[in-house]
Amino acid sequence: MFMANKAAVFGAGLMIVILFVSYILPLFFSADKFAYAGKRHTAPFTDGGPLLGTDYLGRDVALIVMHGGSTTLEVAGFAALLIVTVGALIGALAGYYGGIIDRTLMKVTEFFQVLPGLLFALVVVALFGASTTTIVLAIGVISWPPIARQTRSEFLKQKNLEYVKAARSIGASNARIILLTILPNTLPVLIVQATLTMGAAILFEAGLAFLGLGDPDSLSWGYYVGLNRQYFLVNWWGVTFPGLMVFLTVLSLSLIGDGIQDAINPKLRGR
């Protein structure tokens, strides 16, 4: 099962480390992350300096990266939840009922799919302010169409199979068939999509924050990369460490997604 998949176990281990660094470590290092920690542009691993060096204002890079994790993960987590819920619901209804419901919902989906994503998110965040809620909504609104399409195609494929006919012939209601019969059979696709979506949401949040549309008080990883960008030639570590965290988080999510897919598919069990 899950434990037999080495890559997935590695991904899960990585995620535990990331969660530990973002949620447990800050409890022990509760010093003001904005405080002066040493001469500006101190390189990492210098004697007497902070572990990962200091940034252009002399702040502790390790401390800021540690505290930025929860912001990044929460934005990405809520956004992925929103995207998968909305996408799966709309895709399921469109695929199951077909006809006019399908055509209407797919037109709506296409409308959101052709919106220039980053531009739309920039406008939303610029108009309503850079709070966690608006960033989650902005990412959610532009990212659900692929999930809806995927769910719809799964429902189209499954709804005419005999086990669905069998569910109808024993008197199951439409809601029961959608939620308890077909949806569990689309889970492998949905879970992989959900983890990839979460990775994409992290990247999207980083992108928005890099452009300056983030909460300056919580300094997410992307936002911090953006702040350090202009000093890159003299201070490579200010960009590299938060960027590495983004990379490792996205990597661990895709490995976990693959592992879950194998684990919940009864046909692959025990292989």
Add this chain to the structure above:
Amino acid sequence: MTTPLLEVHDLQKVFPIADGSKVHAVEHVDIEIQHSETLAVVGESGCGKSTLAQLICKLLEADGGSVKLDNQEIRGLSTSQMRPHRAKMQMIFQDPFASLDPRRSVGYSVSEPLIIHGLAKRGSELRDRVARLFERVGLMASHMEQFPHQFSGGQRQRVCIARALALQPKLVIADESVSALDVSVQAQVINLMMELQRDMGLSYLFITHDLAVVERMAHRVAVMYLGQIVEIGKRAQVFENPTHSYTKKLLSAAPIADPRQRKERLLLTGEIPSPRWPAGEGPVRVEHVEVEPGHFVAKE
């Protein structure tokens, strides 16, 4: 004579095609099934027999006619209105590899009808009932936790039969239910179905193209051709005195194991006719003549 369990009158189903033509899958079909009786519907692929089965158990909505189950009209009922009638009529499907939910244990699949119809409380009561159903169809109660892919075709079809029996139906519609099984397993499943008929008084509507199965199981036989019933009667009447030319050809196409009994085959000639008609046209409705008591044949 008592009221039949199932009365189908003038049933019709037409599938429209984008170019305006229509496929007349089922045309003016009249059939009746008595309590504890097996009616076999035979015919070649594409003659509309599976559509007929799906119309009767309302997986498809008919375009015209009536379906009466236990003297109550069920055509046109909504999903929720239909629910109480579902218990009286269950279906067993063709492909035992596709008709069980691959992600659920077979025990769950068999218990689902009981849960939906509120016939057993969750927990030990439900477990016991499912275990009894498993034993009834020749499986072990310990099989309940397993998944469909762990079973052979014959075992899966037994699970499907257990699911169909869960609601204690009066009519079981079997759509090519043994065609996907190999011959020895087929015989076991057919014996099981006949045993269940004796013990529980089930009626079967048996859709098949396998004449050997018909000879073994059916009390009456209906021959379907291009969406219409061309001949219907008791098994002996149809097999020993086939009257419609299509029935004769169908029976002559069945292989006989004894070489001395081989006779010249009557072959269908010409183009294979299609149930598809241009807009505004349709098949001529056949008229039936009673050639002997209970044996009806379409006029040619």
